[in-house]
Amino acid sequence: NKGIYENPPVLSGAGRPLKSTRVSGVLTKATAAMADALAKIPVVEIDPEGTFKYILVRVKVKDGDVHKDIVRGTKSAEYHNHIFEKVNPAMEAMGLECKCLGGGKIEHNSQEKKLRVFGESTAFGKADHSVSVEKLKSAFSDYDITWSDDKK
Numbered sequence: 001n002k003g004i005y006e007n008p009p010v011l012s013g014a015g016r017p018l019k020s021t022r023v024s025g026v027l028t029k030a031t032a033a034m035a036d037a038l039a040k041i042p043v044v045e046i047d048p049e050g051t052f053k054y055i056l057v058r059v060k061v062k063d064g065d066v067h068k069d070i071v072r073g074t075k076s077a078e079y080h081n082h083i084f085e086k087v088n089p090a091m092e093a094m095g096l097e098c099k100c101l102g103g104g105k106i107e108h109n110s111q112e113k114k115l116r117v118f119g120e121s122t123a124f125g126k127a128d129h130s131v132s133v134e135k136l137k138s139a140f141s142d143y144d145i146t147w148s149d150d151k152k
Contacts, residue, residue, distance in 0.1 A: 034061040037094045038068050044139035046073040049110050054117070055083050055103040056127035056135075062097050071135045073106045080121035102127030106136075115140060117147035 038061060046054060054073030060066060070087075077083045080103040088098045103121030107114075115136055120126035129147035136145050 031061055031064055031066075034064070034095050035066045038066060038096060041068060041070060041091075041096075042139075043068070043135050044071045046071065046106055046136075047075050047108060049108055050075050051105060051107045053077050053080050053083065053103060053121070054106045054127075054132070055080050055087075055121065055124060056101040056132050057084070057087055058099045058101055059091050059096050060099075062095060069101065069131060069135060071132050079123065081123050084124075100124045101131075104129060104132070113140075113143045115143050115145040117145070118150050119152070 038059060041059060046052070052073050052075040054071055057070050057072060059068050059070055072083050072087050074083060080100075083103075084098070084100050091098045100121075102125045103119075103123075104117060104127050105119040107116040107118070109115075115133075117129045117132050117136070126149070129149070133145050133147050136143075
């Protein structure tokens, strides 16, 4: 009887329809869309001048391994968790999840094209400043960027 199946089922070697063929296809598309969303997230968003708190955040595709580490910093944040409280809902809205890997401070001198990364977050602990610096270099390639484990 022709027309019983609009799309004939994919059969296993035993002649039975394979389960979840379509489901996995949908999941793959959703994961690809989230990975695409992940790729579009700027690696660095920091204030253009001054000394301010920053956090290093791992953003990942929910239920997946694909991730990206990003740096966010602003003078408007009195505490490190204020930055995370802005980043996290924005990422969740895109179907992504976040984990704060730590924090510190950034001193941004745009006139001298210098960035200095130092300090730590009381709430999240110290970020791996060497990782943060690599991220900053991708956005500020013409800057002199340094880091230290000093508190000030």
